[in-house]
Amino acid sequence: MLNIAKPTIRYYEEIGLALKVSRDKNNIRMFSDDDVMRLRTIQCMRGSGMSIEDVRHYIELSTIEEEGIQERYSIILHQEDILMQKKRELEEQIAFIEHKKQRYAEQLQGERHSGPASWQAE
Incomplete structure (x- = not known):
């Protein structure tokens, strides 16, 4: 459940x-x-x-019914802001990982061998 x-x-x-x-x-x-x-x-x-x-x-x-609605609404909006920020951070991390995955896949297939690893090149 x-x-x-x-x-x-x-x-x-x-x-x-x-x-x-x-x-x-x-x-x-x-x-x-x-x-x-x-x-x-x-x-x-x-x-x-x-x-x-x-x-x-x-x-x-x-x-407390109606008296608490405004504050509950504010709390929900605040939590939504927190989650949206976490979502953006996760999306950036996923994009980074996908980029790295693609680079490594290309290197493993011999399409692009750049020699020793360089943080800037990746």
């Missing part, structure tokens, strides 16, 4: 990020749609680099 380890869910419950979920007769957690959405939100925010305390604040804002 979300691919979150049991100890992580337990930790989120212990620190109050995730609500304690109900359990069936075999003591297996029974997640509601709201539980799943909350865990997905936590997982996404943590994956985007947000600290536990910032995630906690974001979730607390969701409990």
Whole structure:
């Protein structure tokens, strides 16, 4: 479903990020749609680099309905900016690696043998 380890869910419950979920007769957690959405939100925010305390604040804002919407929106915009910067950095790194891959492939095929490696030549 979300691919979150049991100890992580337990930790989120212990620190109050995730609500304690109900359990069936075999003591297996029974997640509601709201539980799943909350865990997905936590997982996404943590994956985007947000600290536990910032995630906690974001979730607390969701409990105050309309008063928290503007701040939650600002938080989402900020996280989007962070992720877009990471995306640009990753795209630059991928372009660099693809360039290197192409250069090495050419050299291995004998199309371009430049002698000893030169950082500027590559």
